[in-house]
Amino acid sequence: MVHSQQLSIHFPGKLVFANGVLPQLATDIIALHPTKILLVTIEPLIEKLQVFINQMHQENISVIIHTGINQEPSFQDFISLMEFVAPQNPDIIIGIGGGSVLDIAKLVAAQLGNEQQLKDYVGIGLLKGRAKKLVCIPTTAGTGSEVSPNAILVDNYDNQKKGIISPYLLPDMVYVDPTLTLSVPPAITAATGLDALTHCLEAYTNKFAHPFIDMYAIEGIRLIAANIVAAVKDGNNLEARSNIAMGSLLGGFCLGPVNTAGVHALSYPLGSMFHLSHGLSNALLLPYVMQYNLQADPQKYAQVAIALGCEKGATDLITAVLGVEKVKELIANCGIPARLHELGVTKASIPEMAAAAMKIQRLLKNNPRLIEEKDAIAIFESAF
Ligand SMILES: NC(=O)c1ccc[n+]([C@@H]2O[C@H](COP(=O)([O-])OP(=O)(O)OC[C@H]3O[C@@H](n4cnc5c(N)ncnc54)[C@H](O)[C@@H]3O)[C@@H](O)[C@H]2O)c1
Numbered sequence: 001m002v003h004s005q006q007l008s009i010h011f012p013g014k015l016v017f018a019n020g021v022l023p024q025l026a027t028d029i030i031a032l033h034p035t036k037i038l039l040v041t042i043e044p045l046i047e048k049l050q051v052f053i054n055q056m057h058q059e060n061i062s063v064i065i066h067t068g069i070n071q072e073p074s075f076q077d078f079i080s081l082m083e084f085v086a087p088q089n090p091d092i093i094i095g096i097g098g099g100s101v102l103d104i105a106k107l108v109a110a111q112l113g114n115e116q117q118l119k120d121y122v123g124i125g126l127l128k129g130r131a132k133k134l135v136c137i138p139t140t141a142g143t144g145s146e147v148s149p150n151a152i153l154v155d156n157y158d159n160q161k162k163g164i165i166s167p168y169l170l171p172d173m174v175y176v177d178p179t180l181t182l183s184v185p186p187a188i189t190a191a192t193g194l195d196a197l198t199h200c201l202e203a204y205t206n207k208f209a210h211p212f213i214d215m216y217a218i219e220g221i222r223l224i225a226a227n228i229v230a231a232v233k234d235g236n237n238l239e240a241r242s243n244i245a246m247g248s249l250l251g252g253f254c255l256g257p258v259n260t261a262g263v264h265a266l267s268y269p270l271g272s273m274f275h276l277s278h279g280l281s282n283a284l285l286l287p288y289v290m291q292y293n294l295q296a297d298p299q300k301y302a303q304v305a306i307a308l309g310c311e312k313g314a315t316d317l318i319t320a321v322l323g324v325e326k327v328k329e330l331i332a333n334c335g336i337p338a339r340l341h342e343l344g345v346t347k348a349s350i351p352e353m354a355a356a357a358m359k360i361q362r363l364l365k366n367n368p369r370l371i372e373e374k375d376a377i378a379i380f381e382s383a384f
């Protein structure tokens with residue numbers, strides 16, 4: 001395994017982690033003296049945001065509210081939103097929602113006042129700048145999108161998820177407030193929490209893992225594994241919610257400098273072909289990709305197992321295998337189905353899914369063990 005000593009990481013301008021951040025958000029926004037702000041959020045949160053919205057109005061700040069993005073946005077969703085927003089030209093873009101909302105808010109902030117069109121900057125490092133201030137507040141825990149340079153959209157042309165990756169997608173201000181995640185329903189708590197666990201796990205075991213990022217990743221694994229079942233079983237458990245929100249944030253910091261690997265690459269076709277959510281797709285594949293990868297770095301997978309809460313076994317490989325069992329146990333205790341066929345995925349589609357996954361080389365290249373098309377087929381079959 002290559003332990004690259006190179007590290008390139010971009011941080012948001014300001015990061016607040018606290019319960020009840022909305023009063024502070026209001027103070028910070030007022031201090032910027034905007035005339036108009038765009039609030040991209042979701043309908044269930046509008047009531048919680050009403051005091052903030054009223055405060056803006058008292059300061060003569062217009063608030064454009066958009067609640068049209070619910071799940072996994074597409075190119076078309078973005079284009080439609082831009083047609084609505086561009087003529088109004090807000091000064092600050094605030095995303096308050098899950099990864100879907102944050103990704104779209106990041107792109108709106110980057111597109112306003114930019115001569116480039118979306119098609120010009122899909123890919124890595126193609127965006128030339130961002131004119132508008134951007135604030136991100138996650139309400140799932142989660143994608144870590146609030147601190148990542150990534151935004152993901154579904155391309156309506158080929159139904160594939162495409163990444164826009166640029167340091168200009170890092171927000172100016174980020175507020176992580178665990179109380180905003182209290183209303184997330186159990187199934188979404190489970191799927192999003194396992195997505196965050198996957199970010200940490202795929203960064204820690206990454207072919208390009210870095211000791212600096214390992215610190216975030218291993219602590220994220222520990223926090224999420226120890227708290228996810230409690231948060232799924234009792235959504236009002238604020239301590240569990242806080243620990244997972246922190247784990248998700250740590251996972252977000254893993255995404256820019258190191259990023260994910262085989263699990264995320266193989267999960268893309270589950271989203272595009274069977275419309276399974278991002279978190280659920282990752283959760284379904286995580287133990288099987290881990291199983292496939294163990295032999296490439298038993299020592300690191302053993303450290304993962306310890307962080308997951310396993311006892312140390314006689315050898316690293318034995319400990320690492322216990323880690324896979326632990327992940328399966330967490331998934332089961334979160335009420336997530338263990339097998340692809342339970343969610344309508346068909347066996348006949350496996351070759352097509354494997355072929356589609358092979359296109360995600362930007363993530364496959366990070367996997368600690370080479371995954372070729374035949375290996376992807378075998379992994380899908382083991383998860384079936
Ligand atoms: N930019 C990145 O770095 C990055 C990383 C991973 C995933 N993603 C992308 O993020 C998207 C997934 O985001 P997600 O997993 O956070 O889910 P999501 O944003 O799609 O939200 C899932 C559901 O939860 C609801 N929801 C969100 N917060 C809620 C709350 N507080 N109370 C009640 N309901 C709430 C949403 O309305 C939605 O119905 C995907 O498009 C994925 O590709 C981006």
Ligand SMILES: [Fe+2]
Nearest residue numbers: 143195199278
């Ligand atoms: Fe993810």
